Amino acid sequence: MTTQETTLTAGDAEVTVAPGNGCRISSLKISGTELLRQGEKYGCFPMVPWCGRIRDGQFRDGGHTHQMPLNSPPHAIHGFGRNAEWTTARATRTEAAFTYDLTDPWPYSGRVTQLVSLAENSLTLSLGVETYGDSFPAQAGWHPWFNRTITDGGSSVQIAFDPAWQEERGADHLPTGKRIEATPGPWDDCFGMPEGVDVMLSWPGALQVEVKSPEQWVVVYDEQDAAVCVEPQTGPPNGLNTAPRLVTPVEPLEASTTWTWSHL
Structure with missing residues (x-):
């Protein structure tokens, strides 16, 4: 078992995974073109055991209130997995599995x-969260940073999707609980897609990538110049409080996303 980077190849696609840096996808190249923003904090990292912000870093489980570190004051954001050192369980030329044990300050x-x-034209990511004891609420998802432009002088990425609703965002960047019609970007917003997440990213004249997931929630963030984010996840921000999914001894929390690309 190792925490060294793992590189997978299929056709003209190459993916690098950095288990020692939060098990993030640190690189995704198609025909030598890098799709993900480079840097220690970027790439595509798993959000686990929660996604987005938790209000004031607090969530309730039965009669207990748990306090998470405020790593994005006044809230806690994106879970602990992205900062952890994961272990490579197995790897072949096209597939790899990585594990991470939940520890303090997560209370379970x-x-x-x-x-x-x-595969030659797709990348599939899957997350599973299992308990060693008590049931607990959790979320899982991914936070990819796609480069806004992928070629010198190339056009900016175009984002196309058709959500059923948008979660109204309060001044604290958390959903208010009200669902509204989708508004024009720029976004740092959560959307509902009951039939499953389906978002198309197109770099005119170069590539398009379809981000799909059986999950019903996606956060789209495109307020930065360098990159845009399309984040499939198992619940909305603050979902540990508003839409908890339980991990039980007989039912783990499982999520997946597939990115499929083609040349334009």
């Missing part, structure tokens, strides 16, 4: 597994 014991599977 459990294991997270991420599977990475590369």
